[in-house]
Amino acid sequence: MKxxxxxxxxxxxxxxxxxxxxxxxxxxxxxNKYQTLDKEVTDDLDSVVxxxxxxxxxxxxxxRKIIKNNYPKMSYKVxxxxxxxxxxxxxxxxxxxxxxxxxxxxxxxxxxxxxEFVENGEHNESLFVDYKLKKLKEVKDTxxxxxxxxxxxxxxxxxxxxxxxxxxxxxxxxxxx
Numbered sequence: 254m255k256x257x258x259x260x261x262x263x264x265x266x267x268x269x270x271x272x273x274x275x276x277x278x279x280x281x282x283x284x285n286k287y288q289t290l291d292k293e294v295t296d297d298l299d300s301v302v303x304x305x306x307x308x309x310x311x312x313x314x315x316x317r318k319i320i321k322n323n324y325p326k327m328s329y330k331v332x333x334x335x336x337x338x339x340x341x342x343x344x345x346x347x348x349x350x351x352x353x354x355x356x357x358x359x360x361x362x363x364x365x366x367x368x369e370f371v372e373n374g375e376h377n378e379s380l381f382v383d384y385k386l387k388k389l390k391e392v393k394d395t396x397x398x399x400x401x402x403x404x405x406x407x408x409x410x411x412x413x414x415x416x417x418x419x420x421x422x423x424x425x426x427x428x429x430x
Contacts, residue, residue: 274409274410274411275334275411276334276336276341276342276343276404276411277331277334277343278411279343279404279411279412279413280331280343280345280402280404280413281331283402283413284327284329284345284347287324287327287424288324288325288327289325290321290324290325294324295321298317298320298321299317301320301421301425301427302316302317302320307378307379307382308382309379309382312379312382312383312386315386316386316389319352319386319389319390320352320425320426320427322350323349323350323352323425323426326349326350326395327347327348327349327424328347328348329345329346329347329348330345330346331343331344331345332344332345332346332399338406339405339406339407340403340404340405340406341403341404341405341406341411342401342402342403342404343401343402343404344399344400344401344402345399345400345402346397346398346399346400347397347398347400347423347424348395348396348397349395349396349398349423349424349425349426350392350393350394350395350396350426351392351394351395351396351426352389352392352425352426352427353396353426353427353428353429353430354392354394354396355385355388355389355391355392356385356389356427356429357429358388359381359384359385359388362384363381369384370384396426396430398423398428400420400423400424402414402416402420
């Protein structure tokens with residue numbers, strides 16, 4: 254009886270491992286890391302926030318919180334998987350908070366009302382960033398994007414290739430369309 258249980262346990266263990274080793278499952282694991290605010294994802298968020306050179310440290314922290322707020326609300330649906338040898342493409346539709354619209358609107362508002370962001374006779378970028386962050390906190394609209402995520406099989410394991418910056422921007426809700 255013990256031998257049968259051991260055999261079944263080994264089959265289940267090996268079988269479960271192979272279930273996770275598909276292109277689609279690897280994409281699901283990757284996107285689930287965003288939804289669960291995995292440390293790897295939140296650490297990578299720093300590189301997104303760092304490109305905002307005009308932000309001071311408090312504004313960067315606020316921006317990080319805003320973008321991070323998007324992740325648990327993100328939904329996705331796998332549409333297709335194409336495998337050709339050791340390469341695969343998984344097509345997935347993601348729905349995220351649409352921050353890009355507000356960013357565009359804020360930039361147009363700056364063009365139309367530059368006097369609102371003047372202090373001591375000069376443009377004050379910090380005032381504008383505060384305005385933009387306030388608007389970003391209010392966003393409720395979502396947008397759907399279709400991503401074609403590429404994977405490579407190495408040593409019998411599927412791994413997600415590096416995402417282009419446009420796909421990262423789409424996941425973050427800041428892609429300018």
